[in-house]
Amino acid sequence: MLARSGPPVDVVPVRRDDDTAEVDVLLCDPVGHTVQIEEYLTLVAALTTAPVLVFTWSSSPSSVRRALAAGARGFLSKGASSGDLASAIETVARGGLMSPAASRRARTPKGVAELSAREAEVLDLICAGMSNLEIADQLFVSVNSVKTYVRQIYQKIGVSRRAQAVAWGLAHGF
Amino acid sequence: MLARSGPPVDVVPVRRDDDTAEVDVLLCDPVGHTVQIEEYLTLVAALTTAPVLVFTWSSSPSSVRRALAAGARGFLSKGASSGDLASAIETVARGGLMSPAASRRARTPKGVAELSAREAEVLDLICAGMSNLEIADQLFVSVNSVKTYVRQIYQKIGVSRRAQAVAWGLAHGF
DNA sequence: GCCAGTTTCACCCGAGAGGGTGAGGCATTC
């Protein structure tokens, strides 16, 4: 995704228990932790001296507010373009603050416009091959909630089974 | 797939009831018709004056023999590279005969080496979002057979559910 | 002819998915 952006960006996967990685900006998706986002970001910030850029599907003003208040230097929706992501990384690496107000225009990739943040999140995990129960575990919700999202997703993207949803999702940037 | 090949090739979808399409080479996958491939190819040949290039997963010598005997000007495995496909189209368009002996080296794309032709065929249809029953209908076999293939595919590519198989398949050229 | 691999099929059973209905709580907007 970033390979086609203008500025050169090296991506280094960082895991929770990896405290030796040197990065300029830490990209962090608090999926499953949105309820206690403050605690989560405090933990994440303790792992690195690099500024933290939250990169997740949810971009509700409440999440943004709380993430920034928790010390994140930026917040960007996964629906933003790769160019926006690259420039967000640059802004944060330079010590600036990246708020979604600057990227609100480039909101979602084409075809995802009608999915809510949560629905997009669930579709992301479906495309990763996870079962409903695994997704429920990951997001700390009931499997009934996941089934509801799955139904809504299928209606919105016009499919009727999982394989079709995966194919759709992968064709649309998930 | 062909967009990245050297020679320029225009692809025109041709359906069974479309007898006005002008094409130089007719690409034809007799999926589901391998038992009566002769009859099928006779029908196909009646649709066009263009040479017929069979493009399918199965590349058993028996299928090749019978397809060429039925009038096909070429036979190419779907496992072949896009370059091979493009040059096969050129060969056939020039009036040549395209037999798999020339493309046997570039047999399957990476990662599909262990799938049989039938298994690859089934995975193709899974990636198209079809259910087991639909696949069975398409291939004129029992749904029990399809389940068996699905099991074998999952074992070979190391997945345990459909969504994972779709993602794997799409990542490997299906 | 023998052997291995492939194709095909059946059956059993539990797990997972999918479609439906209904409901309450929260955040945002007017």
Add this chain to the structure above:
DNA sequence: GAATGCCTCACCCTCTCGGGTGAAACTGGC
């Protein structure tokens, strides 16, 4: 405050899938 959309959850039921077992027929190579 009311309306709307979203999130969350429950429950019902059916369908599909997935893992297992077993078996027969065919093809190609040795």
